[in-house]
Amino acid sequence: MKSAIYPGSFDPVTLGHVDIIKRSAGLTDKLIVGVLNNSTKTPLFSVEERVNMLKNVTRKIPNVEVVSFTGLLVDFAKEKDCHVIIRGLRAVTDFEYELAMAQTNRVANPDVDTIFLTTSLKYAYLSSSIVKEMAQYNGDISKFVPEEVIEQIYSKYGR
Numbered sequence: 001m002k003s004a005i006y007p008g009s010f011d012p013v014t015l016g017h018v019d020i021i022k023r024s025a026g027l028t029d030k031l032i033v034g035v036l037n038n039s040t041k042t043p044l045f046s047v048e049e050r051v052n053m054l055k056n057v058t059r060k061i062p063n064v065e066v067v068s069f070t071g072l073l074v075d076f077a078k079e080k081d082c083h084v085i086i087r088g089l090r091a092v093t094d095f096e097y098e099l100a101m102a103q104t105n106r107v108a109n110p111d112v113d114t115i116f117l118t119t120s121l122k123y124a125y126l127s128s129s130i131v132k133e134m135a136q137y138n139g140d141i142s143k144f145v146p147e148e149v150i151e152q153i154y155s156k157y158g159r
């Protein structure tokens with residue numbers, strides 16, 4: 001594949017996301033990690049913070065580019081001249097939402113296909129919300145997120 005987009009909110013990035021990023025980067029010449037700048041959600045981290053965290057944790061993977069986007073994913077794909085979206089599937093509970101999203105995107109732009117990678121078993125339970133919940137109550141998040149972002153997450157909760 002020439003290029004692919006791995007989109008998400010990444011609020012914050014987890015080891016599960018990094019697992020998908022590393023494996024996707026191995027499948028394509030260029031992987032674009034698209035960080036959604038969603039005005040209807042109130043994320044813990046600003047879009048600039050989320051982009052910088054992802055740039056930091058992917059700095060050793062040469063074919064990864066991290067950029068933010070607003071609006072529709074298919075428009076972002078068009079802008080980047082990219083025809084492939086990659087998403088991770090953790091469990092059957094992800095399936096319905098992901099299927100609807102992939103089908104909607106295909107109706108909106110039939111030139112864009114979605115490929116699903118199954119999340120590695122050891123991260124199947126993980127989500128950004130779990131990380132935030134643990135960090136809020138001073139739990140150990142070192143098994144959930146890359147080392148480089150641990151301090152930044154705790155500092156949001158004044159630790």
Ligand code: COA
Nearest residue numbers: 007008009010016017036072073088101104126127128129
């Ligand atoms: N490892 C760990 N966690 C994972 C994961 C993995 N491999 N895959 C998903 N998750 C978790 C995330 O941590 C996040 O957890 P949270 O709900 O606790 O925050 C959750 O799954 C979903 O997050 P994410 O993968 O970031 O997806 P999203 O639902 O926030 O965003 C977009 C999905 C960005 C692709 C989608 O909203 C989008 O394209 N938006 C643009 C607008 C658009 O085009 N809409 C039309 C499409 S229908």
